[in-house]
Amino acid sequence: MLLWIALLLVLILAALDFAAFKIYFANSVAKFDGTLRRRVAEMSVAVFAHGNRNNDSPDAEPGKSDLDKAFLIATAQHLGQVGMEGFYFAAWSGPSVNESANRPDEIPRPQLKDRDTGTYARMRGTFREMYHATENGDLILVGHTLAPEISDANRFAGWLVFGSIVFLGLALSGSWLIIGQALQPVEKIGLTARRIADGNLSERINTEETESELGQLAGVLNSTFARLETAFAQQKQFTADAAHELRTPLAVLITEAQTTLARERGMTDYKDSISASLETVQQMRRLTDSLLELARFDAGQESLRREKVNLATLAEDSLKLVRPLAAQRNLQIRSDLEPMYVFADAGRLSQVVTNFLTNAVRYNRENGEIRIATRLQGDFAVLSVTDTGEGISPADLPRVFERFYRGDKSRSTGGNGLGLSISKAIVEAHGGTIEVASEKGNGTTFTLRLPFRPD
Amino acid sequence: MRILVVEDEPRLQRNLAKALREEGYAVDMAGDGDDGLFKAETYEYDAIVLDVMLPKLDGWELLARLRKTKQTPVLMLTARDSHSDRVRGLDAGADDYLVKPFDLSELFARIRALIRRSAHKTSNTIQIGDIVLDTRARSVTRAGNPVTLTAREFAILEYLAVHRGEVITRAELFEHLFDENDSTLSNLLDVHIFSIRKKLGTDIIATRRGQGYCIER
Numbered sequence: 001m002l003l004w005i006a007l008l009l010v011l012i013l014a015a016l017d018f019a020a021f022k023i024y025f026a027n028s029v030a031k032f033d034g035t036l037r038r039r040v041a042e043m044s045v046a047v048f049a050h051g052n053r054n055n056d057s058p059d060a061e062p063g064k065s066d067l068d069k070a071f072l073i074a075t076a077q078h079l080g081q082v083g084m085e086g087f088y089f090a091a092w093s094g095p096s097v098n099e100s101a102n103r104p105d106e107i108p109r110p111q112l113k114d115r116d117t118g119t120y121a122r123m124r125g126t127f128r129e130m131y132h133a134t135e136n137g138d139l140i141l142v143g144h145t146l147a148p149e150i151s152d153a154n155r156f157a158g159w160l161v162f163g164s165i166v167f168l169g170l171a172l173s174g175s176w177l178i179i180g181q182a183l184q185p186v187e188k189i190g191l192t193a194r195r196i197a198d199g200n201l202s203e204r205i206n207t208e209e210t211e212s213e214l215g216q217l218a219g220v221l222n223s224t225f226a227r228l229e230t231a232f233a234q235q236k237q238f239t240a241d242a243a244h245e246l247r248t249p250l251a252v253l254i255t256e257a258q259t260t261l262a263r264e265r266g267m268t269d270y271k272d273s274i275s276a277s278l279e280t281v282q283q284m285r286r287l288t289d290s291l292l293e294l295a296r297f298d299a300g301q302e303s304l305r306r307e308k309v310n311l312a313t314l315a316e317d318s319l320k321l322v323r324p325l326a327a328q329r330n331l332q333i334r335s336d337l338e339p340m341y342v343f344a345d346a347g348r349l350s351q352v353v354t355n356f357l358t359n360a361v362r363y364n365r366e367n368g369e370i371r372i373a374t375r376l377q378g379d380f381a382v383l384s385v386t387d388t389g390e391g392i393s394p395a396d397l398p399r400v401f402e403r404f405y406r407g408d409k410s411r412s413t414g415g416n417g418l419g420l421s422i423s424k425a426i427v428e429a430h431g432g433t434i435e436v437a438s439e440k441g442n443g444t445t446f447t448l449r450l451p452f453r454p455d
Numbered sequence: 456m457r458i459l460v461v462e463d464e465p466r467l468q469r470n471l472a473k474a475l476r477e478e479g480y481a482v483d484m485a486g487d488g489d490d491g492l493f494k495a496e497t498y499e500y501d502a503i504v505l506d507v508m509l510p511k512l513d514g515w516e517l518l519a520r521l522r523k524t525k526q527t528p529v530l531m532l533t534a535r536d537s538h539s540d541r542v543r544g545l546d547a548g549a550d551d552y553l554v555k556p557f558d559l560s561e562l563f564a565r566i567r568a569l570i571r572r573s574a575h576k577t578s579n580t581i582q583i584g585d586i587v588l589d590t591r592a593r594s595v596t597r598a599g600n601p602v603t604l605t606a607r608e609f610a611i612l613e614y615l616a617v618h619r620g621e622v623i624t625r626a627e628l629f630e631h632l633f634d635e636n637d638s639t640l641s642n643l644l645d646v647h648i649f650s651i652r653k654k655l656g657t658d659i660i661a662t663r664r665g666q667g668y669c670i671e672r
Contacts, residue, residue: 255471
């Protein structure tokens, strides 16, 4: 992270330094060029003024070019006016002649393209030279050393590099501090998360001292942990409950067998003992079946054989099963069933309805009533079963779908405490919902809601 | 010895009662916490077998309330086999702890141990002169020869022997030797005492007129 920032900063600073250096140097050269240009112009004017006059004069010295003579005169005149000041001059006559007086020999003739006229500038080593080309190919050149400007520019570059390094240092240490500060809460979250992962599920990330975005993240993590904790706790409870529910009938079986075998007994005693054992074993079988069923729903392995199902017909079939039981307790059954189609696993769904009805019989009062009805509510087909029993206390109501939860904590009512949990799993696997409403003393209503299929 | 069994699973309750009765105990039963607490507070039991998961009032709560008034030895029965449950049970004042499913022989041994401990005895055998009681085998020998006692007779002798040196009132004997279903005809007790004296010698049990019976030290 810090390495990338450093790399990026170095690149940016290098580019900036380079540009600044270029601009600075170009600027000082441009200033210098003004003087040079003036000199070249003055020289040109002077040379050509003399050159023209010499052409007219009769005592023109043969062999020496007119330009040279004019150049010498002009130079002298010019120098008389402004002084040498480190400037040097040169002149070349015609396109090909490479001879001229009073100029450093090492100065190469500027290469011109054909018939170029005008003023040009060039760098030659540390020298800046400005030259003027005339129409007939003559060249006038003025040069000066740029050494002071170059050393100025180099000094400037030195300061730039020094400044950049200082800036880089500051920026990096600053970034390091800021990143450290910014990462601290993340590190804390990581540490807490690790502790939670190590098994302390009840721990939470402190969201107070983290910044807003991190606070949100911490909040999301916390709620995830909370859900995990609940899920784990429920799973643990479920396992403990399952063990408990299986151990009790096991205890019955063991004590039954040991008591019976403790001494010689009559045939009826043995028979009684065996049928009591059988009853207990059947109870255990029902329980393990239910547990397996729930486990399969939990794992999402329970497949539904869905088809078009008429809720009313299904309810009628379930009623047939329950009627004898209801008759034993002298319960009236009132049904209000309209044909209503859902896309469901008929066997599973009738398991739910039968569970509702069995509960309605079991928890009803003698001579009570059971009402079963179907109706359409929005896009949902609704089936409800109401009893006239004692009702469920508000404390127990939210927990009736919990596994092994029995309102009275007793086994006396005969169920294994899994019926409603299984019903809930079945209805939810169908994409529906299951509800309970109850008032102490006024009976209980169980309702299931499934997506309605109009056709 | 009289034992209270508090257990809500009817078949287990019935089996425990039957097995304990066959072991010579007087057994009362309770199917829920309220009933269990009522009986535990009302009668003098020698031990209580208490299930943890009970309707109305659970085993923990029953134990906590009982401990405010009585120190009756309590054996907790539970289906939860977790360490914290055991610790909780013992901390709540349970004297022992048994996890379902259990062997009846283990249950009997633990109940015997509880009763022994509450009487500050360390052995299953009690010696009175040349008479030896084996509370485990429920047998009696006199000078090395086995003597046959009925279950009732043995129970009376055992109770008096365990509380040797104390004067036991007739009411106390009734309380500990007959359960709630027994008809307690008081002269029946005299018949049993007479029979014990006939089998083991007249001086084994002393009668303190107006007070009760005693096996002297």
